[in-house]
Amino acid sequence: xxxxxxxLIPRLIQYLLVTFLGLTAVFILPRLLPIDPIQQxxxxxxxxxxxxxxxxxxxxxxxxxxxxxxxxTLWQQYVMFWQRLLTWDFGPSLARFPTPVSTLIAxxxxxxLALLISSLVIGWVVGTLVGGxxxxxxxxxxxxxxxxxxxxxxxxxxxxxxxLLLILFTHVLPLLPRGGGIGIGVTPEFNLAAIWSILLxxxxxxxxxxxxxxxxxxxxxxxxxxxxxxxxxxxxxRSAGVKDSTIVFHYVIRNAMLPRITHLGLxxxxxxxxxxxxxxxxxxxxxxxxxxxxxxxxxxxxxxxxSAISIMVITTSILLLDLLLPLVDPRVRHQ
Amino acid sequence: MRKLLMALxxxxxxxxxxxxxxxxxxxxxxxxxxxHSLFAxxxxxxxxxxxxxxxxxxxxxxxxATEALWTLNPNVVEGGIINALAAEPPSYNEDxxxxxxxxxxxxxxxxxxxxxxxxxxxxxLATRETPALSFHAQMLEVKEAYAADDHTVVITLTRxxxxxxxxxxxxxxxxxxxxxxxxxQVEDIMAFDxxxxxxxxxxxxxxxxxxxxxxxWRKRDDWQRTVTGMLFGExxxxxxxxxxxxxxxxxxxxxxxxxxDVFQGPTEAMLVLLEQGDTTRSFREAWPFIDxxxxxxxxxxxxxxREPFNNRDxxxxxxxxxxxxxxxxxxxxxxxxxxxxxPLMVLPEFKEWYFERLEPWLEEFTLDLGDxxxxxxxxxxxPWRLLEWAQQHHQVDLDPTDTDAVxxxxxxxxxxxxxxxxxxxxxxxxxSRGADGRWRLPNGELWRIQYLxxxxxxxxxxxxxxxxxxQWRAFGITVDHVPSAAAGHLTWHGEFEVSAASHGGWVGEVxxxxxxxxxxxxxxxxxxxxxxxxxxxGWAQRWSDPRMxxxxxxxxxxxxxxxxxxxxxxxxxxxxxxxEMIAIPIINCPIVIVFDESYWTNFPSxxxxxxxxxxxxxxPQLKYILHHLEPTGR
Numbered sequence: 001x002x003x004x005x006x007x008l009i010p011r012l013i014q015y016l017l018v019t020f021l022g023l024t025a026v027f028i029l030p031r032l033l034p035i036d037p038i039q040q041x042x043x044x045x046x047x048x049x050x051x052x053x054x055x056x057x058x059x060x061x062x063x064x065x066x067x068x069x070x071x072x073t074l075w076q077q078y079v080m081f082w083q084r085l086l087t088w089d090f091g092p093s094l095a096r097f098p099t100p101v102s103t104l105i106a107x108x109x110x111x112x113l114a115l116l117i118s119s120l121v122i123g124w125v126v127g128t129l130v131g132g133x134x135x136x137x138x139x140x141x142x143x144x145x146x147x148x149x150x151x152x153x154x155x156x157x158x159x160x161x162x163x164l165l166l167i168l169f170t171h172v173l174p175l176l177p178r179g180g181g182i183g184i185g186v187t188p189e190f191n192l193a194a195i196w197s198i199l200l201x202x203x204x205x206x207x208x209x210x211x212x213x214x215x216x217x218x219x220x221x222x223x224x225x226x227x228x229x230x231x232x233x234x235x236x237x238r239s240a241g242v243k244d245s246t247i248v249f250h251y252v253i254r255n256a257m258l259p260r261i262t263h264l265g266l267x268x269x270x271x272x273x274x275x276x277x278x279x280x281x282x283x284x285x286x287x288x289x290x291x292x293x294x295x296x297x298x299x300x301x302x303x304x305x306x307s308a309i310s311i312m313v314i315t316t317s318i319l320l321l322d323l324l325l326p327l328v329d330p331r332v333r334h335q
Numbered sequence: 336m337r338k339l340l341m342a343l344x345x346x347x348x349x350x351x352x353x354x355x356x357x358x359x360x361x362x363x364x365x366x367x368x369x370x371h372s373l374f375a376x377x378x379x380x381x382x383x384x385x386x387x388x389x390x391x392x393x394x395x396x397x398x399x400a401t402e403a404l405w406t407l408n409p410n411v412v413e414g415g416i417i418n419a420l421a422a423e424p425p426s427y428n429e430d431x432x433x434x435x436x437x438x439x440x441x442x443x444x445x446x447x448x449x450x451x452x453x454x455x456x457x458x459x460l461a462t463r464e465t466p467a468l469s470f471h472a473q474m475l476e477v478k479e480a481y482a483a484d485d486h487t488v489v490i491t492l493t494r495x496x497x498x499x500x501x502x503x504x505x506x507x508x509x510x511x512x513x514x515x516x517x518x519x520q521v522e523d524i525m526a527f528d529x530x531x532x533x534x535x536x537x538x539x540x541x542x543x544x545x546x547x548x549x550x551x552w553r554k555r556d557d558w559q560r561t562v563t564g565m566l567f568g569e570x571x572x573x574x575x576x577x578x579x580x581x582x583x584x585x586x587x588x589x590x591x592x593x594x595x596d597v598f599q600g601p602t603e604a605m606l607v608l609l610e611q612g613d614t615t616r617s618f619r620e621a622w623p624f625i626d627x628x629x630x631x632x633x634x635x636x637x638x639x640x641r642e643p644f645n646n647r648d649x650x651x652x653x654x655x656x657x658x659x660x661x662x663x664x665x666x667x668x669x670x671x672x673x674x675x676x677x678p679l680m681v682l683p684e685f686k687e688w689y690f691e692r693l694e695p696w697l698e699e700f701t702l703d704l705g706d707x708x709x710x711x712x713x714x715x716x717x718p719w720r721l722l723e724w725a726q727q728h729h730q731v732d733l734d735p736t737d738t739d740a741v742x743x744x745x746x747x748x749x750x751x752x753x754x755x756x757x758x759x760x761x762x763x764x765x766x767s768r769g770a771d772g773r774w775r776l777p778n779g780e781l782w783r784i785q786y787l788x789x790x791x792x793x794x795x796x797x798x799x800x801x802x803x804x805x806q807w808r809a810f811g812i813t814v815d816h817v818p819s820a821a822a823g824h825l826t827w828h829g830e831f832e833v834s835a836a837s838h839g840g841w842v843g844e845v846x847x848x849x850x851x852x853x854x855x856x857x858x859x860x861x862x863x864x865x866x867x868x869x870x871x872x873g874w875a876q877r878w879s880d881p882r883m884x885x886x887x888x889x890x891x892x893x894x895x896x897x898x899x900x901x902x903x904x905x906x907x908x909x910x911x912x913x914x915e916m917i918a919i920p921i922i923n924c925p926i927v928i929v930f931d932e933s934y935w936t937n938f939p940s941x942x943x944x945x946x947x948x949x950x951x952x953x954x955p956q957l958k959y960i961l962h963h964l965e966p967t968g969r
Contacts, residue, residue, distance in 0.1 A: 036827075059472060060471075063467055096379050098387075098526055108546075178588065178594075184551065185362070185551070282581065283585075285546030289376075
């Protein structure tokens with residue numbers, strides 16, 4: 001009962017409130033953009049050769065406005081937004097009219113999730129474990145070598161790192177495809193050829209993300225472990241003759257893992273926004289580039305669709321972390 | 336060391352398995368032309384219904400699948416308009432209220448259905464009845480459309496219009512016939528995706544990328560039954576792949592790896608490719624490399640509803656404060672054609688129609704400096720000054736004594752760089768320089784120009800803007816660069832002072848191979864100007880003049896084939912724009928292109944000038960020039 005009153009209910013209220021405010025911001029913010037989707041569409045027509053006699057431009061503007069559902073007051077549009085949200089319908093994309101926003105997200109999101117979740121988890125597991133061990137044996141030659149490597153790699157801007165690997169593996173050693181999610185002529189179906197092609201195309205973008213992830217988690221974990229290895233309980237265990245491996249994995253790394261688990265949970269929430277630079281460099285068909293183009297075109301509905309999903313996933317991740325933390329950390333349970 | 340060598344050997348063996356190869360099995364590289372998909376990713380991959388707004392023209396749809404009634408001749412040396420699906424030029428009745436179109440016989444859709452007048456009539460009427468379709472606004476002028484027979488279309492209009500047929504004239508975007516037997520079965524044309532697309536052109540759809548980065552097309556078995564086949568012969572490549580490799584660096588690597596035959600991109604990428612590729616070349620073998628014949632211009636434009644840009648002398652002062660040759664060198668290493676007028680294309684026919692008749696007037700043209708003093712601003716030597724600079728810094732293949740070659744490569748000329756005259760023009764209106772050398776407005780405040788541009792630093796308008804700002808700063812004007820992702824919106828609403836895209840809204844973009852400038856003057860009409868804060872219906876720069884209104888009216892009353900009268904009126908309009916310095920066009924947009932001749936040769940060059948180079952990337956005339964290509968047999 002105390003757990004419900006003092007821990008669960010306040011967090012649920014906070015979760016609902018933050019989600020509501022976040023989604024309201026998602027409705028308001030695109031409308032504050034100094035970009036008009038109608039103007040963008042007309043500019044697109046004109047850029048690509050369609051001559052609109054100026055006399056008939058006004059007529060076209062009103063047609064597009066009604067087609068895009070941008071008529072009515074802001075309040076009416078806001079009510080419509082919530083009605084749509086509750087039925088999981090974000091309406092048509094304005095830049096890609098009449099394609100529904102849900103269709104676009106459904107096609108692009110799996111690519112992003114597969115690439116980012118796998119890269120994130122691999123980078124987190126490897127970086128955290130190696131960083132933990134390196135933090136404990138911080139004076140060893142191997143640690144100094146790894147530390148040096150991380151200090152060289154981590155400051156490299158991601159775009160440069162991605163480009164270096166692209167040059168290395170597609171030009172100097174032409175081993176991997178230059179980009180895209182799947183080979184030309186290969187249909188994304190559940191068969192060996194498609195899976196092989198998808199893996200082949202994901203290798204290079206994943207590698208860049210994993211390298212970045214490993215160095216980040218390695219350095220963070222190493223620092224935490226270096227601090228916790230000099231704590232009293234570690235000295236006590238060592239004095240009591242407990243084996244080094246037991247101390248590292250059962251006492252030091254386990255304690256140091258708590259902030260890293262929080263970090264992982266939060267990072268997982270953010271994968272729904274995509275990885276813009278990765279998608280640009282490797283032409284990866286994820287949701288990041290989709291969102292970027294939606295912003296550039298003032299595509300309110302698509303921005304709202306992607307952001308709403310992202311917000312809901314992030315707030316839900318935080319709630320789940322809050323609920324899981326007592327299971328992992330006895331100190332929270334005790335409090 | 337041995338282990339390292341072994342590892343590298345293993346990697347090379349794996350590499351040779353072709354894991355990174357771009358084409359699918361069954362599509363031979365030697366029979367495939369791979370061209371750069373310039374506007375990628377396509378906005379609506381898999382939706383080929385270009386009648387329902389902007390779809391993905393550029394990934395082969397307007398190059399291969401669709402066909403127009405009339406089209407610009409891809410050969411800009413010959414110039415003129417080609418009868419494509421139409422068998423002859425448009426035929427109007429005496430008062431221009433009825434248009435008769437005779438169609439070419441023997442043309443078939445790729446599913447074997449013959450193309451007839453019924454397709455054209457259906458397209459016209461469906462477009463008129465469906466408000467959201469492209470060209471709906473123009474088709475509202477149609478009173479009636481019917482097929483007099485299988486190859487004759489008759490369209491009657493609600494008002495006299497000498498240029499109604501231009502809605503069907505392919506420049507870069509036009510109303511092309513729909514296949515009636517497909518679209519008439521569709522309940523909602525707007526929602527129809529037309530997938531897979533049917534072809535009226537010489538290639539058929541094979542496959543596309545759902546993310547919009549590539550599209551693959553195969554030559555039709557019955558290519559002889561297309562306009563292309565009838566007029567030009569068989570296109571050489573069996574397959575054409577439109578491909579976007581992502582950032583310029585990836586395109587460079589793709590071309591150096593012979594996985595890209597045509598690339599249009601930034602000058603830096605072009606220079607790298609020319610330097611590093613054994614089989615790469617541009618339009619020209621040596622400096623200036625580029626093809627200067629794009630139909631648009633770049634340079635600053637003014638908001639004419641804002642002080643002090645509503646003052647003609649101020650606009651002229653800002654032009655004379657610019658050294659165009661320096662701008663060309665700073666922005667593009669001199670690889671551009673200077674353009675003093677809006678629009679003044681560097682094309683042989685255009686030169687004959689306009690520049691040669693304008694030149695004596697330009698020589699005589701003066702600015703009044705008061706006290707009986709005048710200034711001749713025209714500088715016909717500017718292209719030669721650019722050439723002289725280039726000869727000191729580059730290997731150049733232009734003969735300075737060949738006047739035509741110089742003018743058609745580096746432009747006709749520009750305005751003198753005359754900061755002293757600019758100073759006079761400003762001070763007579765109360766402008767002054769402070770002790771710091773900075774210009775003050777007549778009210779004594781610091782003159783601070785806000786220069787709006789987009790945010791893409793590789794965009795030509797952006798690059799030119801940077802160079803122009805340097806010139807004005809050197810003259811003593813304080814200039815703030817305002818890069819904004821909303822530049823289009825802000826200019827449309829008049830919320831700017833100086834804009835980087837002065838040629839927008841069709842001013843400065845014309846047919847190029849036909850002398851009619853109506854298309855470029857139309858949006859200058861004064862009744863279209865809207866106040867600041869409201870989206871304008873005409874030119875974003877909001878200049879207007881009753882004399883231009885009269886010229887537009889006159890042009891609308893002049894038949895499309897009365898070339899002499901059209902040129903006469905066009906010249907009047909050009910002179911008016913120049914006198915008023917309504918904007919400052921500086922360069923024609925350079926076509927920065929690289930061809931890799933590893934698999935295909937005989938791309939255009941000055942000596943083999945069968946098409947503008949950008950016809951190989953984005954223009955719909957690509958289908959008409961592919962018979963020129965020759966396989967290398969590699």
